[in-house]
Amino acid sequence: MWKRHSVCNQLNIDHPVIQAGMAGGVTTPALVSAVSNAGGLGNLGAGYMTPEAMVHTIKEIKQSTSRTFGVNVFVPQYPQSTAEEIAHANKWLEPYRSELGIELAPTPKQDTSIFEKQVEALMREQVPVVSFTFGVPPVEVINDLKKAGVVVIGTATTVEEAIINEEQGMDMVVAQGSEAGGHRGTFAGSFNQAMIGTMSLVPQVTDHVEIPVIASGGIMDGRGVKAALALGAQAAQLGTAFVTCQESGAKAQHKEAILNTKETDTVVTSVFSGKPARGIRNSFIEEMEKGAGGNLLAYPLQNMLTKEIRKEAASQNRPEYMSLWSGQSPRLSTSQSASSIVESIVSYVDSKAP
Amino acid sequence: MWKRHSVCNQLNIDHPVIQAGMAGGVTTPALVSAVSNAGGLGNLGAGYMTPEAMVHTIKEIKQSTSRTFGVNVFVPQYPQSTAEEIAHANKWLEPYRSELGIELAPTPKQDTSIFEKQVEALMREQVPVVSFTFGVPPVEVINDLKKAGVVVIGTATTVEEAIINEEQGMDMVVAQGSEAGGHRGTFAGSFNQAMIGTMSLVPQVTDHVEIPVIASGGIMDGRGVKAALALGAQAAQLGTAFVTCQESGAKAQHKEAILNTKETDTVVTSVFSGKPARGIRNSFIEEMEKGAGGNLLAYPLQNMLTKEIRKEAASQNRPEYMSLWSGQSPRLSTSQSASSIVESIVSYVDSKAP
Numbered sequence: 001m002w003k004r005h006s007v008c009n010q011l012n013i014d015h016p017v018i019q020a021g022m023a024g025g026v027t028t029p030a031l032v033s034a035v036s037n038a039g040g041l042g043n044l045g046a047g048y049m050t051p052e053a054m055v056h057t058i059k060e061i062k063q064s065t066s067r068t069f070g071v072n073v074f075v076p077q078y079p080q081s082t083a084e085e086i087a088h089a090n091k092w093l094e095p096y097r098s099e100l101g102i103e104l105a106p107t108p109k110q111d112t113s114i115f116e117k118q119v120e121a122l123m124r125e126q127v128p129v130v131s132f133t134f135g136v137p138p139v140e141v142i143n144d145l146k147k148a149g150v151v152v153i154g155t156a157t158t159v160e161e162a163i164i165n166e167e168q169g170m171d172m173v174v175a176q177g178s179e180a181g182g183h184r185g186t187f188a189g190s191f192n193q194a195m196i197g198t199m200s201l202v203p204q205v206t207d208h209v210e211i212p213v214i215a216s217g218g219i220m221d222g223r224g225v226k227a228a229l230a231l232g233a234q235a236a237q238l239g240t241a242f243v244t245c246q247e248s249g250a251k252a253q254h255k256e257a258i259l260n261t262k263e264t265d266t267v268v269t270s271v272f273s274g275k276p277a278r279g280i281r282n283s284f285i286e287e288m289e290k291g292a293g294g295n296l297l298a299y300p301l302q303n304m305l306t307k308e309i310r311k312e313a314a315s316q317n318r319p320e321y322m323s324l325w326s327g328q329s330p331r332l333s334t335s336q337s338a339s340s341i342v343e344s345i346v347s348y349v350d351s352k353a354p
Numbered sequence: 355m356w357k358r359h360s361v362c363n364q365l366n367i368d369h370p371v372i373q374a375g376m377a378g379g380v381t382t383p384a385l386v387s388a389v390s391n392a393g394g395l396g397n398l399g400a401g402y403m404t405p406e407a408m409v410h411t412i413k414e415i416k417q418s419t420s421r422t423f424g425v426n427v428f429v430p431q432y433p434q435s436t437a438e439e440i441a442h443a444n445k446w447l448e449p450y451r452s453e454l455g456i457e458l459a460p461t462p463k464q465d466t467s468i469f470e471k472q473v474e475a476l477m478r479e480q481v482p483v484v485s486f487t488f489g490v491p492p493v494e495v496i497n498d499l500k501k502a503g504v505v506v507i508g509t510a511t512t513v514e515e516a517i518i519n520e521e522q523g524m525d526m527v528v529a530q531g532s533e534a535g536g537h538r539g540t541f542a543g544s545f546n547q548a549m550i551g552t553m554s555l556v557p558q559v560t561d562h563v564e565i566p567v568i569a570s571g572g573i574m575d576g577r578g579v580k581a582a583l584a585l586g587a588q589a590a591q592l593g594t595a596f597v598t599c600q601e602s603g604a605k606a607q608h609k610e611a612i613l614n615t616k617e618t619d620t621v622v623t624s625v626f627s628g629k630p631a632r633g634i635r636n637s638f639i640e641e642m643e644k645g646a647g648g649n650l651l652a653y654p655l656q657n658m659l660t661k662e663i664r665k666e667a668a669s670q671n672r673p674e675y676m677s678l679w680s681g682q683s684p685r686l687s688t689s690q691s692a693s694s695i696v697e698s699i700v701s702y703v704d705s706k707a708p
Contacts, residue, residue, distance in 0.1 A: 159616065208685075
């Protein structure tokens with residue numbers, strides 16, 4: 001019955017349920033393939049991956065599923081920082097490094113060829129669906145992918161951004177509401193002004209674009225997916241719901257934090273990466289928000305500076321220094337399997353419940 | 355068919371569509387009765403009304419409808435301000451008074467008996483439904499109203515606030531998402547932490563209370579109402595959607611502003627009333643947010659200070675100094691009649707659309 005949704009036809013999936021391509025190790029091959037095998041769309045979050053690691057993981061996914069899956073990549077930006085700015089930013093991180101026994105402060109370096117190499121690899125591997133966060137890629141990239149038969153999906157946090165995605169040739173667009181966990185996809189205009197709740201964002205976006213809209217932000221179960229479809233979306237994308245599931249590669253402390261958190265405990269902060277993202281409030285956020293505000297580097301430089309801190313914090317079991325990304329619906333999180341998440345959604349949406 | 359919703363039975367209405375009891379002259383007897391006559395629940399926003407004016411308006415409503423209607427009142431709070439604080443707050447407002455030709459700065463005075471008199475009048479007038487914003491009233495008030503057969507409805511912006519409403523005996527609770535226009539109903543905990551999107555708030559609230567939940571925030575049409583029901587709400591409450599309708603008593607500039615605004619143009623601010631409320635960004639907000647932040651009086655004192663400015667701004671056609679309350683879905687606003695809003699919602703929700 002859901003085949004009537006054009007996204008299901010276009011993506012060749014059974015159910016309009018998409019697992020968000022979260023970067024940072026959450027989207028294991030087991031998770032991606034479990035979602036795709038259950039009839040949804042699994043997505044590898046390859047934003048931070050080298051092309052080589054990405055290809056390796058894609059091959060693993062292909063061994064576990066013959067169904068459609070996708071890969072999410074980040075449209076790159078190359079901000080400049082002076083040595084002085086880097087020193088300032090590192091100064092604020094010194095107490096955490098000291099606490100965790102990290103000796104060296106890194107000097108952030110950007111490889112400006114990664115995105116191009118990622119795209120080449122995605123074409124070579126014939127990945128069926130590629131989605132983008134943090135902007136719209138160059139039109140040649142979009143055209144090359146589409147010529148190769150790849151379905152391309154963009155991200156928007158406002159009506160204007162959705163229109164840009166459509167105009168630039170994206171096949172579909174994810175409308176990311178303010179409830180969403182992790183990074184805000186905002187790329188045109190102010191982050192603050194683009195904090196639009198999913199209930200408001202989705203119908204306003206669907207009224208202004210012809211391409212299919214995928215709702216995201218706060219959606220955790222069949223109720224949210226059914227609501228998204230009622231609002232005019234053709235599918236729903238879930239992130240946090242899959243972070244805590246069995247196949248997720250999220251750190252144990254991250255899963256535990258979401259499973260034990262209230263809806264009032266998340267906050268949007270730039271202190272981890274230099275770009276606003278929603279996660280569970282902890283000491284690192286609280287302390288850094290107080291002092292470091294004006295001394296953060298731009299994304300992705302700040303992310304490089306905090307990487308070792310986040311990694312060491314996880315291995316030393318100090319969740320107060322980790323980035324615990326979560327949307328605003330943590331009370332709805334569960335530790336079931338990915339396939340049972342998809343199945344319970346399908347069963348609710350197909351039911352006669354309102 | 356919708357009679358299966360227990361709120362429809364309890365309220366004796368045909369459709370789970372509630373017009374929010376917005377204060378400040380929007381909810382004319384024509385609006386309230388049009389919504390109730392169309393099978394929804396019209397509500398008089400009596401928060402700022404004297405008991406006498408409220409009774410007068412209730413009598414007018416009764417002449418226009420024999421259906422159930424409600425009245426919304428504010429649970430009062432009595433903050434203290436020193437003469438010095440009042441002088442500071444007035445200093446920031448001086449430029450606007452000067453610009454508009456207002457000579458006297460008011461000294462805010464609170465009548466601590468108004469709420470009690472409002473409740474007495476509501477009982478005397480046998481108003482069938484009474485809703486509360488800004489907290490839960492004293493338990494004796496709740497018990498008296500319930501003994502008199504009145505259905506009492508509270509407001510919550512978090513799960514915790516919904517539980518408090520239930521524990522104190524409220525019959526139903528409005529879950530107000532962050533998209534909502536006008537004042538935030540937050541009364542327990544921090545306003546910032548209670549900015550939960552409707553998509554996240556409603557299912558988390560319905561999981562934690564037994565009383566019926568009414569969804570609000572960003573809902574403007576049948577899509578939103580259908581989504582609210584999918585999320586587990588028993589009804590949906592719409593505010594902004596009715597501000598621009600024909601029977602609304604909102605100022606012409608207020609209606610025009612909403613009809614011509616984008617989803618990115620609203621902001622939550624305390625500068626008008628001393629309490630966070632969502633409205634369309636204008637000069638008054640931008641200038642006051644920059645300078646006056648620490649010098650605002652607490653609600654409702656700040657509201658008293660700005661009252662004359664807002665009134666004069668409207669009569670001199672200076673919308674840049676008015677409070678233009680709006681939720682995050684202004685692109686969905688229309689200037690149709692209240693009954694046609696209700697009818698088009700009912701027709702969408704009853705349709706086979708997803």
